[in-house]
Amino acid sequence: MNIVIIGGDAAGMSAAMQIVRAQPKWQITVLEKGAIYSYGQCGLPYYIGGIIKSHNELIVRAREVFQDRYGIDARIYHEVKEINHKKQRVIGTYHEGNSAKNFSLPYDKLIVASGASPVMPPFTGKNLAGIHVLKTIPDAQKIIDELTSNVLNVTVIGAGYIGLEVTENLVASGRKVTLIDAADQIGSSIYESDISEKIKQEAVKNGAEVLLSTSVSGFEGDGQVERVITDNGPLETDMVIVAAGIKPNTDFFTNTDIHLHQSGAIVVNPYMETTLPHVYAAGDCATHYHRLKQRDDYIPLGTHANKQGRIAGANVAGNRKAFKGVVGSAIVKFFDVTIGKTGLNEKEATELGIACCKLSYTTTTHASYYPGNNQLFIHMIKNRDTDVLLGVQAVGAIGVDKRIDVAATALYHEMTTEDLENLDLSYAPPFNSTWDPIQQGARRL
Known part of the structure; x- marks a missing residue:
């Protein structure tokens, strides 16, 4: 054969x-x-940031x-x-x-x-030097080679996963980063508005400039990009990374x-x-x-x-197997927080004709009396008619991954919020509360 x-x-x-x-x-x-062959594309922003020292590690x-x-x-x-x-x-x-x-x-x-392949919108001046996309190791290597001491201001276009990760890593390298997105919130098709606002706050807290509701039309410069042209005026820049999707x-x-x-x-x-x-x-x-x-x-x-x-x-090869599908789980590290999501957001549920109930709440990652406690912000929605969980999003310094994975498992099995409440999740003061944060939300919802 x-x-x-x-x-x-x-x-x-x-x-x-x-x-x-x-x-x-x-x-x-x-x-x-x-x-x-066979490399970890998801590690490229961290290679640019120097956390991954060599592309061979990918x-x-x-x-x-x-x-x-x-x-x-x-x-x-x-x-x-x-x-x-x-x-x-x-x-x-x-x-x-x-x-x-x-x-x-x-x-x-x-x-x-x-x-x-990365999408490069039909910007004027898109062929100027210093304008990049990021999808392959050669893409990352070219960015690294051009990140000289003269590159002080970098513009990132697109506030999706790659845009956020690149922004974090370039800020960590000591550069001034401006993150631009045409939507009125970060990750507008992904995150609930309250989650997006916390991502923006994290960016600003760490020194990144965030320009939302800002459309880019092109670039200017004498051979090398010098300005980003937006509907809110030109922006001086030394490098541009376009993260407008694939x-x-x-x-x-x-x-x-x-x-x-x-x-x-x-x-x-x-x-x-x-x-x-x-x-x-x-x-x-x-x-x-x-x-x-x-x-x-x-x-x-x-x-x-x-x-x-x-x-x-x-x-x-003759071994019959089926792909069981996805529930929409994703997670990203952004400066000092982790942002995770699984399932539907409220907009998606509404477009599907599903009547939903929603809940946003702040809780803690483990027993309040044990040292090292951190806040966890969670957004949860369920089907109003069936009580079935529809989606969970969370932001916090620690513990997000655990809660998103529990929720993803619940979504895979079409569990209700009552089912979630009855799960036997692990507990000890350093790791959890007697009621896990996800179960706290399930009870309230």
């Missing part, structure tokens, strides 16, 4: 390893557009390991341009130095794990009748099969079934990519 995989990162190599272990005699060819398995130990034909600089699903061939260009050669490979089964890499399906999601991601069924025969997809280029919304969604995260890649590989 001849297997071709497009993409050599999380989803692609998770799939490849499943096939290698189940079908060691099969031929596996991986086509990677860049030169680096690489899980080097290309040579896949080739020499597992017999995978792991190719680099192979850019896919087209899929001919009728002839079952992958067509593209191999870049070597300054030359480019065309290639055409046959496949018995194809796994598309092509990931996603777009699935699916353009090579243009001449096919494959079913794409409104986001541009490939629609897959629970077995990672696409609407094209013998073609599977996984990771940031594919949809993710949302268990609460009960429909396909697009939530590109490393956890989903690894799971979907593993499932795609298992199914290709």
Whole structure:
């Protein structure tokens, strides 16, 4: 069996390893557009900030390991341009130095794990030096190389996860950072307004400038970016990092009748099969079934990519497995606090026609009399008619991850707030209160 995989990162190599272990005699060819295999993209902001000292620490398995130990034909600089699903061939260009050669490979089964690319809006002057996106190790390395002592003011456009993490790390390096977003709150499509306000307060407390309801139209400078042009006037800057979201890499399906999601991601069924025969997809280029919304969604995260890649590989190799879906869990460190969320926010619930009850409250991470107590702010919503939990968001210095993971488990199993109240959660004064913060909210709600 001849297997071709497009993409050599999380989803692609998770799939490849499943096939290698189940079908060691099969031929596996991986086509990677860049030169680096299997690395932790989520660690890139911390590499820029110097917490991760070398990009090699981000690489899980080097290309040579896949080739020499597992017999995978792991190719680099192979850019896919087209899929001919009728002839079952992958067509593209191999870049070597300054030359480019065309290639055409046959496949018995194809796994598309092509990931996603950063969005660069149509800003004027976007090609000036000093304007960056962040998605790959070379992207991060270029930013680091240009972060000289002359770069004192950095502008970050986009207040999503990457924008927040980059802002934190650049402030920690001693630079003045301005965080810009067109929305009127941070993470407007993700966080409840009270959670967003606490994120903004944390940014300001640590010296970052936050400009919300501010639209960027372009950049100015003499070869090098010097100003960001906004609807509220120009801003002087020495560097710009654009974190305006990502777009699935699916353009090579243009001449096919494959079913794409409104986001541009490939629609897959629970077995990672696409609407094209013998073609599977996984990771940031594919949809993710949302268990609460009960429909396909697009939530590109490393956890989903690894799971979907593993499932795609298992199914290709003949071991039938299904992807059980997501509930919308995410977490981010931002200066001295952690922000976590899982499930739906109030806006999403309303758009789904769900009548919900909400509760915001401040509590403590463990027994009030034990030293080292910290405040925890939690926002919780439930279905008004069924009492089923719909979503939880939290901000605090410690303890957020534990509560979000408990809530995510409850959401997966469609538990009610009464179910939450009855959970047997661990307790001792250094770790918790007799009523866990999540249970406190469940009782009140």
